Amino acid sequence: MQHTDGTHTTRDGSPQDARQIRALWAEMARGWAAGDAALFAANFTQxxxxxxxxxxxxxxxxxxxxxxxxxxxGPYAGTVLDARVxxxxxxxxxxxTVEAESTVSTPDGEPLTTTHALAVVERTAEHPWLIRAFHNMIPARRAGAADADDVKEPTADGATARPKxxxxxxxxRDPEKLAEFYTSVFAMELFHRDPDGSCFLSDGYLSLALxxxxxxxDTPVGxxxxxxxxxxxxxxSEALTAAGTPEPAERFTDRPFAEYRAMDPEGNWFDLSEHGFGGPRPPSGTDDRA
Incomplete structure (x- = not known):
C-alpha cells in the first residue's frame, strides 16, 4: 500500500499504525530542532x-x-533534522521494520550530511510504537555491489589483506572553495559537511578531508x-608498539570517520579505521589499487 505522503507499507499494518510509526521520526526531528536530547531519545526503547x-x-x-x-x-548546535520514512x-x-532517510542542515537550509537508517519498531505497553533497533548508515551515491572500504580481501594464508x-x-583556509576546485577539476564527490565548514570528498576509493x-x-594550513x-x-596496535611508536589513541572527535590516531617514528600523524572512511562506493570491479 502506498500512502499519500509516499510511504509504502506492506502486510497487515493499519493506517493508524503507519501514522504512529511516522510520528516517531517527526518527534525525533522536533527534538533535534529544539536541541532536546531527552525528547529525541524518548522515541527509542530503554x-x-x-x-x-x-x-x-x-x-x-x-x-x-x-x-x-x-x-x-557541540558540532550540531542549531542544526535542523529532516527525517523521512x-x-x-x-x-x-x-x-x-522501517527504512528512513535523514538530512541534517544548517538553520539557513545548507545540507551538512544525509544518512539512511534501517530500524525495527515494536508496539509496547509504554507507547503505541517505539524503536527497538536502529542502524544508521551513509548511503551509497554510486552504483556498485560492494564498497571497497568494507571488503576484507583474503590472502593465500587466509589472513586479511594488508592495510590500504x-x-x-x-x-x-576556505574548505568550500577548495572543495569546489576538487569537485570541478577532478570530479570528486562532496559527501559530508561539518557545521564549521569542513568538507569531506571522495573519488570512490580515497576520502579527502578539507x-x-x-x-x-596552532594547527598550520596544509x-x-x-x-x-x-x-x-x-x-x-601491537605492530606499532613493537616498532617503537606509541600505542594508537582513541579519537575523541565528532568528525567522521576513523576510530584511532597514531604516529610514525618521525611524528607524522595517521588515522586507523576498521569500518572505513565513508563516502560514495566505487564502481563494481574497478578497484585497481587493491
Missing part, C-alpha cells in the same frame, strides 16, 4: 540497539540521549594527516 554511522553503539536510551546531548551542544514492512501485529591508504586530510583552519589554533583502512586494530 534497551534500544542503536548503531551510529561511525559504528559506535551507545547503551540504550540513556546512551542515545547522552550522545545527542553532546551533539546538540521511506517504507514500513510489518512482520506481525506488534513488530515492523584510504584517507588524506588538509587544513584549509578541515577548516581555526584562526585561534597537509595534516593520512589514514589507513585496517582489518584488526589490536594487531595493528
Amino acid at each position: 534497551d534500544c540497539d542503536f548503531t551510529t554511522v561511525r559504528g559506535d553503539k551507545p547503551p540504550g536510551r540513556a546512551g542515545i540521549e547522552a550522545g545527542h546531548d553532546a551533539l546538540f551542544k 521511506v517504507a514500513i514492512r510489518h512482520l506481525g501485529p506488534d513488530l515492523a 591508504l584510504r584517507h588524506l586530510a588538509i587544513v584549509a 578541515i577548516k583552519h581555526q584562526l585561534d589554533g 597537509m595534516n594527516h593520512f589514514g589507513f583502512h585496517i582489518a584488526d586494530t589490536a594487531a595493528t
Whole structure:
C-alpha cells in the first residue's frame, strides 16, 4: 500500500499504525530542532540497539540521549533534522521494520550530511510504537555491489589483506572553495559537511578531508594527516608498539570517520579505521589499487 505522503507499507499494518510509526521520526526531528536530547531519545526503547554511522553503539536510551546531548551542544548546535520514512514492512501485529532517510542542515537550509537508517519498531505497553533497533548508515551515491572500504580481501594464508591508504586530510583556509576546485577539476564527490565548514570528498576509493583552519589554533594550513583502512586494530596496535611508536589513541572527535590516531617514528600523524572512511562506493570491479 502506498500512502499519500509516499510511504509504502506492506502486510497487515493499519493506517493508524503507519501514522504512529511516522510520528516517531517527526518527534525525533522536533527534538533535534529544539536541541532536546531527552525528547529525541524518548522515541527509542530503554534497551534500544542503536548503531551510529561511525559504528559506535551507545547503551540504550540513556546512551542515545547522552550522545545527542553532546551533539546538540557541540558540532550540531542549531542544526535542523529532516527525517523521512521511506517504507514500513510489518512482520506481525506488534513488530515492523522501517527504512528512513535523514538530512541534517544548517538553520539557513545548507545540507551538512544525509544518512539512511534501517530500524525495527515494536508496539509496547509504554507507547503505541517505539524503536527497538536502529542502524544508521551513509548511503551509497554510486552504483556498485560492494564498497571497497568494507571488503576484507583474503590472502593465500587466509589472513586479511594488508592495510590500504584510504584517507588524506588538509587544513584549509576556505574548505568550500577548495572543495569546489576538487569537485570541478577532478570530479570528486562532496559527501559530508561539518557545521564549521569542513568538507569531506571522495573519488570512490580515497576520502579527502578539507578541515577548516581555526584562526585561534596552532594547527598550520596544509597537509595534516593520512589514514589507513585496517582489518584488526589490536594487531595493528601491537605492530606499532613493537616498532617503537606509541600505542594508537582513541579519537575523541565528532568528525567522521576513523576510530584511532597514531604516529610514525618521525611524528607524522595517521588515522586507523576498521569500518572505513565513508563516502560514495566505487564502481563494481574497478578497484585497481587493491
